[in-house]
Amino acid sequence: MDNERDFDLLNNDSIFRTLIEESPTAVGLYVGREMRIQLANDAMLHIWGKGNIIGQTLREALPELEGQPFHQLLDDVYTTGIPYQSDEDAVDFLIDGKLQRFYFSFTYKGLKNKDGRVWAILNTATDVTELALTRRKLAESEQSTRVALRAGELGTWDLDPINNIVTWDEKCKELYGFPKGDHISYEGVLKHMHPADVERVNKAVLTALDIASGGDYRVEFRTIGAADGKIRWLRCEGKAYFNSDGIAYRFAGTARDISTEVNEQKQQRRLTALVENTDDIICTADLDGNINYINKAGLQLLGIADDENYAPLHASKIYFPEDVPVLEQEIIPALMSKGKWSGRMRYRNLVTGEAIPVFINSFRIDGPISGTPIALASVNRDLRPELAANNERNKLLALIDSSSGFVSLSELDGTVTYVNATGRAMLGIDANTTNLGHNSQFIMPYEIKRLKDEINKQLLEEGRWTGRVDYRHFKTGEAIPVEGSSMLVYDSLTGKAQGRASIARDLRQEIADKKALQDSQHLLHNITTASPTALWMSDREGRIIYTNQTWLDWTGQTNDEVMGDGWLQPLVAEDRAIAAKKFIGDLAARRHYEVSFRLIRKDGEIRWCVATGNPQYHSDGTFAGYIGSCTDVTEYTLIEQQLQERNIELNVQVGQFEFVNNFMPVQLWTATVNGDLDYVNQRAIDYFGNNEGELADIWQNFVHPDDMLPTTKAWLHSIQSGSPFQVEFRLKGSDGIYRWHLARALPFTRDGKIVKWFGTNTDIDEQKQMQRQKDDFLGIASHELKTPVTSIKAYAQVLGAMLEKEGEQRKAEMVSRMDAQVNRLTNLIGDLLDVTKINSGRLQFNKVWFDINKVVRETMVDLQHTTHRHKLVEDFTETGKIYTDKDRIGQVITNLITNAIKYSPQADRIIVSTRREKQEIVVCVQDFGIGIADNKQDKVFEQFYRVSGSKQHTFPGLGLGLYISSEIIKREGGRMWVNSIEGKGSTFCFSLPVTTLN
Template sequence: MKADPLADPQHIPGFLRGGGELGKLIREFPWENTSLGRPDEWPQSLRTSVGIMLNSHFGKFIFWGPDYTVLYNDAYREFLGDDGKHPHILGKPFREGYAEIWTTLKPLLDGICAGGPSFFIQDQLLPIFRNGKVEEVYWTYSLDPIYDEEGKIGGIFATASDTSEKAVFYQQLKDAKTEVHEEKYQRGLVEKSEAYFRELTDTVPTIIWITDKDGYCNYLNRNWYELTGQTPEEAEGFGWLTATHPDDQERAGQDFVTSNNQQIAFKSMYRLRVKDGSYRWVMDSGSPKYAINGEYEGMIGTVVDIHEQKIAQDEEKRYAHEMELLVQRLGLAMEAGELGLFEVDMATGEIYPSSRFIEIFGGLIAVRNSDYASMIHPDDLARREAAHKQSLETGALDYVARVLLKNGLVKWVRFKGLLSFDEAKKPLRLRGIAQDITDQKVLETQKDNFIGIASHELKTPVTSIKAYAQLMENEFRKNGEIMYADMMVRIDKQVNRLNFLISDLLDVTKVNSGKLAFNYTVFDLDLLVDEVGEDLQRISPKHTIIRKPGFYESIKADRDRLNQVITNLVSNAIKYSPGESQVRIESVREGDMAKICVTDYGIGVSAEMRERVFEQFYRVGAGEHKYPGLGLGLYISSEIITRMGGRIWVEPGVEKGSVFCFTIPIGIDNPGQERAEEN
């Protein structure tokens, strides 16, 4: 059985410590069987009130919740006598514990909980069962609201005293018509009652005020002075208004004067200056009070600090307004872009699609996300699953898939979204958009087909031109016509350049059509780096290509494709650093990945360009036409590395230039052994 933490003195909450007999009974009471629940689940307002009650020398008790569950302290227990209600009424609803006075006090309690005034009643006859019988007992007691964390009334704080002896004695004096003694006694009672009242209100965790029928404030409890720093002389009369914010002063005063003149209850929210000079929002509530003969005597009320609640409400309103504007703007953007909105409950799998989303899926109206997922093309399911798996790590979803409609048509759709998580990193909701990109895909296919056909058609004449140029160069050299032979060499170089461009175009069509083939073999990565460096060094006499092999192992990958990527990166480094002399190639191992970095000291790549440098047809310095090329090399390199399971990126150089790096999986369990066998 799990031990009760309240049984261990070290784990007793501060508000339940001490309190004598009732403190012990409250700690041991099975509160989980009542509407209050366990003490460690009680709201802070109830905890504070219980702490005040247990440590008070006055008889105090609390009625909490809609059934007015009873709690009381040792001082009040003395009034219950023996063989009576104690300890049976602890934790019981008031109606069960005080059946004999329920009908008398219920209207007072209900009135306070409904926002009515507090009560202070002297010498009221309320019979109770104690000492084995029903006794006629006179009580002097007060009933005040306890405000919970939401500013609502959660319960009632009561302070009571058995004044039977005084009441009986007073009646005897009255019967004997001993006016002198009665006057003295009355004066003593008034003084005692006033002192008692002040002591009582100073223990209540809120500000209490009282005015006369002319609105003159003649009492504020200690909490007012501690909060505002005012003195009694500064606050009496209408001086309390000087502690309100200048912008709220007129309204706060008018609210009070109007209710006082009309003798009606009021509530007024304003900012109150506190000791440090700052202002806090408070709620001032007042109700009319009457004498026994029904004559209006003034107002009585409370001031409650609601600053955090007010700030939160204002922030919520501001956020709601901003969200409304955002939704309006987003709606316009969605309409312009023909985007379909969707939201998925990750726990239940329920989806909430917009009308445009439903339209994209051929008019299908579904409640389950799986119904829409079943329409994804089978060849694209793996891509969809991988994108959703990645979103659990990054929180972002982005993929393209084909959707098979019931009428046989196929749509290309791009899905983008953001995933929200709870504190335990469990996915909660996926909110995103769906965009029909079928027309865009058709155009891309037509473009790729055109590029592919054009590239193939160019291959034959270019090959012929290269062959004829080489033949003519040989003939010119044989005949001693060196100038014409050199011209043929230049033609051959330009033809080679044209061949590179055609190869890039062919690779782009293969990438976009998903036909880029890979041939995996085991090879020495450092040896490949050396070969690329040597080949490019021969045709780049103005640069020194520094090779720093540091991998020392073999990998399993497509050697020709890696050759293509490294060649492209080194060629770019040479091209974009015309005024510099060095380019560096380095290889290292990082975990189960091989890493290659190419460093140049040229013009560099700006932060904005770094985001786009691997896009198709994007060129650095393209506006100046200074650096030749189609802007395809890095795009193709990125696709090759990505499809081999790696990653490619660019970083700024230490002082200038750029560092292009990529990583790819090693692909074998023991690369060192593989390399030894290969050697």
């Protein structure tokens, strides 16, 4: 039939409609580009889930197709005339008001007219939803199976015995070592099987392929990877399937890599043989102590015949009777609580009763799954041969173990066999560590190449090596510089080298001492150059080796002229011998030096000076010399001389008391036992401009308001206690100007009772002004020091970064150490600035609410990084929040903890505690260091005070930290104190008042 006849036939509506309606396949005819439905049989309407929609366009009839590709596909067929066919396309239809997914095989064919243009599209559709869903479920099931097999580390194989073709999954190919994608025959499998296993595998396969065997297959064998050559142990399990003729048509199963399991079994067999044949006694018992296994060595030691049934035998029966309590009270409780115990005990030969010394390593065996104890075991060494054979060696080792130096023994290959107690302590090796490792583990990583290329080479060639090397601390990783010697140890019979011995001397303290001395000298030079007090140092012979610029400015001497005993030359002649004799005597006795003398300054003026010095010691306790100062006390000396002269005159010429008092340069006064003023001299009357009677009642009006409370408090304390009265306060004169005065008063007693108070007010305003000038100078000097120090620090950091970038690690480390010393200098300058602020009343406080426990903890975390020896231990209780200056309190806590670290060099912990007591919060820092003598505890909070004594050299500093800390606490309304026992440690505490949080 040609095209024209086809077109005529299709236009025969009754025939075409009949063909479509009677077709068992869903058919639809869409006319025009708008796809108007011309025909649709019942099968198609059923698919659509629609009623009579003839005459509607597809978009109108099936709006749910919007967003799906079908409209575009139909338009493409209509415009191009190219048919479209698909298998299992997904389409969503709106059925019973619900959008449901179906799968169809579609055809879209364009019907053309005589001109070859498409005028309609014939659509056929076959519902394959059930088939598609079934395939997807099968795919998901197959995927799940693959996941399960992969999770179980299983590979699958399938052998076609008839065609001799093996089908593998990728995991199975991986286990056999075959490349991916290869088709492998059974002969190919045998080719890469270990030759020793081929016969056994063939036999197992042939047995499985025999229907009489039931088809079961299980075999373990080795393969040699086709691609990687790796040997693997595999366990293959499978089953053969037979047809009605008894011929296997399928042989399938799984493969698993059991290399680890096989190796573990080998290891287990080796361990079993080792345990059974070792000379050590090995036994196991249940948790009740009943022995269930003893190896051959144990049976022989206990006198039990090999074929004797020793069970049940309780562990207590094999111990010597006197040692059974140790078993019951120490060993078993330790095993149950800690899991292990080791030590020396005595076994008992069950036949002879002989006590047998053994070293026991006992341990608890826990279940691998439950983690609960299931058995007890011990490995024991018979000590009898060792004790008999090594008696002399033990004596020698005991001597070596008590040596103050590092001593070690090792094999020729470098395996370390012994390290003495000093060496273990130096390197942080636990006393019970027996496996000491290789000697390369004892040195820093950067020394290993030197060990191989230099030390070992020289040792093997010459039999000895000596030099410097850096050891390594096993716990902290710290580098420990030592002076070491290694030598070969030779067998006395053969003369051959059988090991090596090493001795070493720890150089850390020596290096630290040298560095500390250099740092101290450098710091002394930089800090004391601007000091208004002359500072000096001497050597152990008493020769001056250093003085600061102040002495040179006073005397006009050069630095070389001062050295040795040249410092005596500027002294007044009659004082020179006295000062020299006193110094020689104190030097010989190694005691504190103090002497007064007159100094002729370079301008010819004679000034009174007081020189003091404290003896200094090296870390080994040897005397190093003196560090001291020389202070100009001319003004104070003159005042004291005048007071002494007046007091002598007063005692000698009591009758002329009134006359003399009126000409004295101080205000004299007396008071009754109750503290009431009853006499003042003329100088007091002239100063205040009031007569004697008026001053007795109104003297408090002339005291500066800020000084009234401390003055009154001190005066009342003296009246009540009878102790001397002394206070500095400001008094307003007749000119309305306040001037500083020093008030002193002593009780005059008769028959043990106070009958009168005699006192003086001395004008010290000039000295106060000088003190203020000194403080201002100190503040300015400290402030001016900050700028160059900051620049030095910046340059040091830049230089360090440049050196690190260039790979100069040692130089960079030296710059880093210089930076650390600059930080120390910065802290000292900061302390000096704080002192000037305290003395001038300019120390500022910025109060905020904060949790003091949190601040203490943060400070401890920061400071823990500065010490590897000490453990900072918290002992906190709930304190709540406090309202004060957070940074200043942190400064106090930092000072107390760093002091505790510095003054307890041999201790390993520092305890920091907090607590709340009523309306106060108390913070304490406890160390276990050198402690403070009772007569010095009240002085530690004084400015520039440092505890003197034989150990002072070990702890450098300016003596400002505690003074600053105590002043901060005082200005915040608190108090600071110390409890200390010399030689046992100190506890520094401070308390702060609690302010209610509104």
